[in-house]
Amino acid sequence: MKLDTRAMRYLASEDWRVLTAVEMGSKNHELVPTPLIEKIARLKGGASGVHKSISALAKVGLIARVKEAKYDGYRLTYGGLDYLALHTHSARKDIYSVGTRIGVGKESDIMIVADNQGTQKVLKIHRLGRISFRTVKSNRDYLKNRASGSWMYLSRLAAMKEFAFMKALLAEGFPVPEPIAQSRHTILMALIDAFPLRQISAVPDPAKLYGELISLILRLAKHGLIHGDFNEFNILIKEIKMTTESGEETLTLEPVIIDFPQMVSMEHQNAEMYFDRDVECIKRFFSRRFHFTSTEPGPFFKDAKRAMKKAGLTRLDATVEASGFTKKMVKDLEAAIREKEAMKADGNNSDEEEEESDEDEDDEEDPSDNGGEIIIGVANEVDDLDAELASKSTENEV
Ligand code: ADP
Ligand code: MG
Known part of the structure; x- marks a missing residue:
């Protein structure tokens, strides 16, 4: 259409x-x-x-x-x-x-x-x-x-x-x-004047960008949220060029996240699966595209959840319900999104x-x-x- x-x-x-x-x-x-x-x-x-x-x-x-x-x-x-x-x-x-x-x-x-x-x-x-x-x-x-x-x-x-x-x-x-x-x-x-990560063939410092993306996952988790589709299409990379006083050009990369209809709460019954899937997505992409593998394992859902409780930040997973979404709406939408996902996975x-x-x-x-x-x-x-x-x-x- x-x-x-x-x-x-x-x-x-x-x-x-x-x-x-x-x-x-x-x-x-x-x-x-x-x-x-x-x-x-x-x-x-x-x-x-x-x-x-x-x-x-x-x-x-x-x-x-x-x-x-x-x-x-x-x-x-x-x-x-x-x-x-x-x-x-x-x-x-x-x-x-x-x-x-x-x-x-x-x-x-x-x-x-x-x-x-x-x-x-x-x-x-x-x-x-x-x-x-x-x-x-x-x-x-x-x-x-x-x-x-x-x-x-x-x-x-x-x-x-x-x-x-x-x-x-x-x-x-x-x-x-x-x-x-x-x-x-x-x-x-x-x-956003930027390309999706998917279209970027090389970055100056993959470890740095990887670290930032993982931090974003953890920061979302602290607010009670899992993106649920944290992949190279849904992360835009802004390139910020600056010239230092000595005339040297520096390039900073700034990720911007998009695409949120499938976000889930850290309290969702399958939260751990969604969390791990987001993390895995980034790991896989960095390894394939930039040949970068982090030496650190994780991050793990259990730790993220503990950090969320300890941090006591505003819980954004409550936001949608507060904005007039009924439980039925949440359920209907989730069913439709999962249906789509399943269809994508087995049909393509x-x-x-x-x-x-x-x-x-x-x-x-x-x-x-x-x-x-x-x-x-x-x-x-x-x-x-x-x-x-x-x-x-x-x-x-x-
Ligand atoms: P979908 O749910 O269909 O995946 P997205 O929100 O992920 O939709 O958007 C699809 C594509 O459109 C993105 O991968 C990106 O290239 C582009 N896009 C979406 N929103 C923006 C934006 N605000 N600025 C620039 N490009 C965007
Ligand atoms: Mg998308």
Whole structure:
């Protein structure tokens, strides 16, 4: 699924209103029936205006018509949710234009965006719950009918959790990108001018960098946290060049950690496994890439846990629950993340992991992929609309 913002400017304010109505309706309907869309949107133009907007939205793939035995209705597509999130970021003046896509993971798309001052930022669009329906056909109906398996819900949870952790980590002085805003399944953050460790072929002092990365693992642990995916893709290495007074150039490497939806607490029942896996990941990478092996064994989970208790620092593992996450949300998200992990481990078959769908998937290059910047429409009314519709969300049942 690729973010294609070209249709954004052509949507009228009624279309946005109808799109938001479909989103609201999705909260308690798998398929949102047309009369409900009309009821929520309450367009001045009445039903015919709504129908016009519905056709316009369906034509550009933001909603999709689904026919079922009981009734026909519409569902929001990935594209539709992407547009709503972008629209909100744009109304808050956080995003003015969307540029290149820099990363495509199984769980996310990473885009470079800019505000109207030209400041570049990173928009991470979570795409969780896009379970391999082809490989897990038997799961299909089960997953489809399970609210906790819905991609919209899971992707939003992933974004909420990641945003909450990034804020908490930054506040404790951890080297993470500054989180700027969250809307739905997206987070906006500062762009780090750096390459992932994965792309770095040599470093002046591997032992030093290794030591720093292990210290970061231990520092997280002291705050009650395990990253859970501490690998060479999720560690960005900033190169800071300085010239000393004698004219000598020095190069300092500064790691920045990213990618937090899978973070777990040091109290998690499998904490030791996750901790060891993070440590092992770094050890393996340093040995393969830089031929560096530490003479010290460990670090070990037991010691890290003891240090955590002794340190008595702010426990960031409590942060997510404090930020409005219920136990059920934590459980649903974790199940989805583990499901993905398992699928990656035994399949590694990227073709098979695509979404089944009508709205996917042409990966041909287009102008928006090569730095062609696309200005997205700015409409200030959308936040009001969100708020207005949110206040009505309880009346959505037909
Ligand atoms: P995923 O969950 O799909 O792995 P990540 O958050 O790890 O997503 O981001 C994927 C890639 O995008 C990273 O490996 C990195 O190259 C790039 N990236 C993500 N966030 C930033 C950022 N704030 N600044 C620069 N590059 C980033
Ligand atoms: Mg990653």
